[in-house]
Amino acid sequence: MTANLCFDQIRLPPQCESLRREVRAFVAEEVAAGTFDPGRPHQGDSHNRDFSRRVGDKGWIGMTWPKRYGGHERSFLERHVVTEEFRVANAPVRLHFVADRQSGPIVLKYAPEHIKLEILPRICRGEVCFVIGMSEPGSGSDLFAAKTKATKVDGGWRINGTKIWTSNAHIADYMLALFRTSPPTKENRRHGLTQFLVDMKSAGIHVNPIYQMTGQHDFNEVVFDDAFVPDDHLLGEIDAAWKQATSELAFERSGPERFLETFYVLVELIRALGPSPDLRGAEGLGRLVAQLHTLRRMSVSVAGMLQSGKEPVVEGSIVKDLGTLWEQELPKQVRRLAAFLEPDVTNRATLDEQLAFATAVAPKLTIQGGTTEILRGIIARGLGLR
Numbered sequence: 366m367t368a369n370l371c372f373d374q375i376r377l378p379p380q381c382e383s384l385r386r387e388v389r390a391f392v393a394e395e396v397a398a399g400t401f402d403p404g405r406p407h408q409g410d411s412h413n414r415d416f417s418r419r420v421g422d423k424g425w426i427g428m429t430w431p432k433r434y435g436g437h438e439r440s441f442l443e444r445h446v447v448t449e450e451f452r453v454a455n456a457p458v459r460l461h462f463v464a465d466r467q468s469g470p471i472v473l474k475y476a477p478e479h480i481k482l483e484i485l486p487r488i489c490r491g492e493v494c495f496v497i498g499m500s501e502p503g504s505g506s507d508l509f510a511a512k513t514k515a516t517k518v519d520g521g522w523r524i525n526g527t528k529i530w531t532s533n534a535h536i537a538d539y540m541l542a543l544f545r546t547s548p549p550t551k552e553n554r555r556h557g558l559t560q561f562l563v564d565m566k567s568a569g570i571h572v573n574p575i576y577q578m579t580g581q582h583d584f585n586e587v588v589f590d591d592a593f594v595p596d597d598h599l600l601g602e603i604d605a606a607w608k609q610a611t612s613e614l615a616f617e618r619s620g621p622e623r624f625l626e627t628f629y630v631l632v633e634l635i636r637a638l639g640p641s642p643d644l645r646g647a648e649g650l651g652r653l654v655a656q657l658h659t660l661r662r663m664s665v666s667v668a669g670m671l672q673s674g675k676e677p678v679v680e681g682s683i684v685k686d687l688g689t690l691w692e693q694e695l696p697k698q699v700r701r702l703a704a705f706l707e708p709d710v711t712n713r714a715t716l717d718e719q720l721a722f723a724t725a726v727a728p729k730l731t732i733q734g735g736t737t738e739i740l741r742g743i744i745a746r747g748l749g750l751r
């Protein structure tokens with residue numbers, strides 16, 4: 366057995382604290398101006414074009430990217446702070462978040478220079494929404510079974526097929542998509558997929574809504590009916606996207622958004638318990654906060670390892686596995702503790718409303734971005750157990 370597991374002991378440096386104060390002041394201003402309500406994650410849109418532009422003006426999108434492309438050459442740890450503050454405030458970051466977290470880095474690594482110069486500065490300004498076009502009907506966890514076909518034509522590629530569960534496709538400008546350019550080979554069943562940058566405004570792309578259990582419209586089915594993608598929108602090597610797609614997933618899995626999605630119920634519980642909780646409340650709260658603290662240390666550690674150029678794929682998968690199970694379990698734990706609250710607690714109605722919403726959101730948390738079983742397979746392989 367080869368155990369290659371290592372969470373570097375990393376703490377956030379002092380400059381992160383001044384940045385945190387800046388982000389909190391910005392959030393407070395936005396809340397005061399009525400842009401969003403941190404206590405009401407179920408109300409209002411989770412995207413807001415003007416808000417994304419203001420975040421871009423602050424320099425908080427593309428923070429780690431080169432200045433040449435509109436980035437700010439700051440650290441992954443500083444980016445961690447911004448992500449964390451926006452997530453706990455339930456800020457409407459949906460429009461720019463995927464581009465900032467994972468699509469931008471892929472464009473930066475694989476796109477031709479003129480595309481990088483055209484698109485990356487726009488991402489940094491908070492102007493464009495990217496979506497992930499991996500899953501298809503019949504190809505989710507096993508994304509290398511994708512069938513949506515790209516056929517070579519004059520000057521580009523003709524696309525036919527269907528993607529599914531595409532978050533934000535209804536507001537998207539671009540999709541980073543995996544399309545089949547050749548059949549898989551006997552030696553390598555992952556062979557034959559190529560990554561493309563797709564302009565979502567192109568002819569032949571139809572976006573059909575799929576509604577969440579909460580009634581919200583987050584994801585979609587995207588049908589490609591003879592859509593055209595030009596040659597210079599092909600990213601990386603033809604037929605070899607399997608090498609690229611897995612590095613995209615490493616960016617996707619370890620951030621604070623992977624354990625803070627239901628955090629608001631913990632905040633509301635703290636409010637309800639007040640400054641002198643009884644023994645049961647204090648013990649339950651202490652346990653939850655200790656678990657959260659540990660997850661946070663692990664997530665900061667992964668951000669630090671990304672900063673030092675490492676590829677912490679196993680560690681990132683562990684953060685996502687433990688983090689999503691924790692945020693999924695949180696509404697249940699809060700409900701258990703809330704059962705013992707005094708009946709006249711002033712924020713009871715808000716807590717109940719938030720619990721109902723978090724409970725409906727919880728099932729998706731261990732599916733999106735890779736299921737628990739898939740993550741455990743990756744972790745087992747990384748530890749030399751399979």
Ligand SMILES: Cc1cc2nc3c(=O)[nH]c(=O)nc-3n(C[C@H](O)[C@H](O)[C@H](O)COP(=O)(O)OP(=O)(O)OC[C@H]3O[C@@H](n4cnc5c(N)ncnc54)[C@H](O)[C@@H]3O)c2cc1C
Nearest residue numbers: 497498499500504505506530531532729732733734736738
């Ligand atoms: C809220 C949300 C947003 C999403 N957004 C996007 C998006 O923007 N873009 C995108 O491309 N996709 C998106 N997805 C899709 C998501 O990535 C897939 O749902 C996920 O990869 C699982 O695929 P599947 O639904 O086809 O399930 P399947 O792959 O069919 O899995 C079904 C069950 O079988 C288990 N399983 C499958 N294979 C194995 C195995 N080898 N070993 C052990 N167990 C296994 C799984 O763990 C799961 O429990 C989103 C999903 C959700 C819930």
